[in-house]
Amino acid sequence: DTAVSQTPKYLVTQMGNDKSIKCEQNLGHDTMYWYKQDSKKFLKIMFSYNNKELIINETVPNRFSPKSPDKAHLNLHINSLELGDSAVYFCASSHSGTGATEQFFGPGTRLTVL
Amino acid sequence: GQNIDQPTEMTATEGAIVQINCTYQTSGFNGLFWYQQHAGEAPTFLSYNVLDGLEEKGRFSSFLSRSKGYSYLLLKELQMKDSASYLCAVRDQYGGATNKLIFGTGTLLAVQP
Numbered sequence: 001d002t003a004v005s006q007t008p009k010y011l012v013t014q015m016g017n018d019k020s021i022k023c024e025q026n027l028g029h030d031t032m033y034w035y036k037q038d039s040k041k042f043l044k045i046m047f048s049y050n051n052k053e054l055i056i057n058e059t060v061p062n063r064f065s066p067k068s069p070d071k072a073h074l075n076l077h078i079n080s081l082e083l084g085d086s087a088v089y090f091c092a093s094s095h096s097g098t099g100a101t102e103q104f105f106g107p108g109t110r111l112t113v114l
Numbered sequence: 115g116q117n118i119d120q121p122t123e124m125t126a127t128e129g130a131i132v133q134i135n136c137t138y139q140t141s142g143f144n145g146l147f148w149y150q151q152h153a154g155e156a157p158t159f160l161s162y163n164v165l166d167g168l169e170e171k172g173r174f175s176s177f178l179s180r181s182k183g184y185s186y187l188l189l190k191e192l193q194m195k196d197s198a199s200y201l202c203a204v205r206d207q208y209g210g211a212t213n214k215l216i217f218g219t220g221t222l223l224a225v226q227p
Contacts, residue, residue, distance in 0.1 A: 004156075031213060040219065041151075041199060041219065041220050041222075042217070042219050042220075043157065043201060043217040043220075044217065045214060045215065045216075048213070048214065056214055090156060090157070094213055096213060097213070098144055098145070098164075098205075098213075099145075099164075100145075100162040100164075101213055102147065102159035102162065103159070103213070103215065104159075105156035105157050105158070106156060107155070107156050108155075108156055
C-alpha cells in the first residue's frame with residue numbers, strides 16, 4: 001500500500017518546455033508539501049497546502065504553480081523549464097498542527113532539464 | 115535568518131556508536147525532527163524532540179537543548195544499513211495549521227566493516 005506516490009519518477013526534458021508532476025496520498029492527511037532537493041542534497045520547502053488552500057509559498061519563481069484539486073492530491077506544474085530546475089522534487093504529507101506530526105515523503109521525481 | 119548546521123560527512127565502524135550533531139539558529143522554534151535518507155530514496159522520519167532532554171527509540175536516540183540551539187542523533191550498534199544521510203529539521207512557528215520544516219544540509223554517514 002503506497003502512502004505517498006508521485007508520477008513520474010524520472011522526467012527528462014528540454015529547456016523551455018512545460019511539465020507537470022503529480023502527487024497523491026492515501027494517509028488521510030490534510031496538509032501536503034512540495035520540496036526541492038538540489039545536487040548538494042539540500043532539501044528546501046517550496047509550497048504547502050492545507051485542505052486545498054495554499055499556506056506556504058517560499059519565494060519560488062512564478063513559473064512553478066501548485067494545484068490541489070482535493071486534500072489527497074497536490075500537483076506541480078512548471079512552465080518554461082530552465083537548467084537550474086534540475087533537481088529531485090519530493091511531495092510530502094502530514095496532519096496539520098503541532099506535536100510529533102511527522103511528514104511522510106513520496107519517492108521523489110528526478111527532473112533533468114537539458 | 116534561518117541557519118541549521120551539521121557535519122557534511124562522518125565515518126564509523128560497524129557495531130560502534132556515532133553521534134551526529136546539529137546546531138540551529140532560527141527565528142522560531144516548534145520542535146526538531148531527524149530524518150534518514152538512503153541514496154536515491156525518500157527521507158523517512160526517525161525522531162522528534164520539542165522539550166529538552168533525550169528521546170530513546172531502539173538503537174536511535176535524539177537529544178535537544180533549546181537554550182543552546184543544539185541537538186544530536188545517537189546511533190548505537192551500527193549496522194551497514196545505517197549508511198545514509200541524516201537530516202536535522204527545525205519546525206518553524208509559522209502559525210495556524212502550518213507545519214513548516216527547515217532542513218539542514220544533512221550528514222552523510224558511511225558505516226565501514
